[in-house]
Amino acid sequence: MPHKQQIEKMLEALPKRSLRSTLFNVAHAYARAADTSWQAIAAENDTDFAAPAIMCQSFAVELLLKFFLAVDHPHAGSTDQLKAAGVKLNCHKYSELFDQLRQQSKDKIALAYTATIGKQTDADGFRQALLAQGDDPFVYWRYIYESTDRNSHLDMQAFLNVLTALGKAAEAERKAAPHA
Numbered sequence: 001m002p003h004k005q006q007i008e009k010m011l012e013a014l015p016k017r018s019l020r021s022t023l024f025n026v027a028h029a030y031a032r033a034a035d036t037s038w039q040a041i042a043a044e045n046d047t048d049f050a051a052p053a054i055m056c057q058s059f060a061v062e063l064l065l066k067f068f069l070a071v072d073h074p075h076a077g078s079t080d081q082l083k084a085a086g087v088k089l090n091c092h093k094y095s096e097l098f099d100q101l102r103q104q105s106k107d108k109i110a111l112a113y114t115a116t117i118g119k120q121t122d123a124d125g126f127r128q129a130l131l132a133q134g135d136d137p138f139v140y141w142r143y144i145y146e147s148t149d150r151n152s153h154l155d156m157q158a159f160l161n162v163l164t165a166l167g168k169a170a171e172a173e174r175k176a177a178p179h180a
Contacts, residue, residue: 019077020070024170027063030056031163054154057163058137061130064166065097068105071173092136098127108173113165126165133159 017025037053040046069087076082079089087100098106106123113126121129133154 018070019079019082020067020174023063023067023070024174027060027067027170028167030060030063031167034060054159055138057159058133061094061133061159061163061166062092062097062138064163064170065094065101067170068101068109068173069097071177072100072102072105092138094130094133094137095127095135098130105169109166109169112169112172113161116161116165116168126162129158130162133162 034053034056037049037056040049041053066089069082069089070076073082073085073087076085076087082089088096091097101109103123106126110121110123110126113129114121137154
């Protein structure tokens, strides 16, 4: 584990990033953390890694939705500016985040989802797939230990398809606007 001073030095060396870039990169890091947890389940035969994997994956989805909110408001360079533009960022609910997106972003995401699942869909179809994962799975899985239902289930492939589509759509957006 790196020392505090080493981390601080690394952070100081980072070039200044836009809000969109930060959201994308942190979402990517959470998706990678989820992958590591899924691998630990198989390698260590330890299902206790399932909740952290799902929590990280669900937060990656949330951050990618917030990435598209930042894309939809290109003149807002900070969360405060997004809030001033009327964007509600302080939530974990997929429905609230997705419903704030402009139709153009919804359509780009749906196109990536179509490519991911190999079946034609539109923005409403992606929204249904998104909400099939739960409206706020980050909160649910973050506090899974409080649940009285000892066997919570999730269609991992469906969830991965949603995350993959959002990631591909975000990557395409970044390539189209490299400064993002």
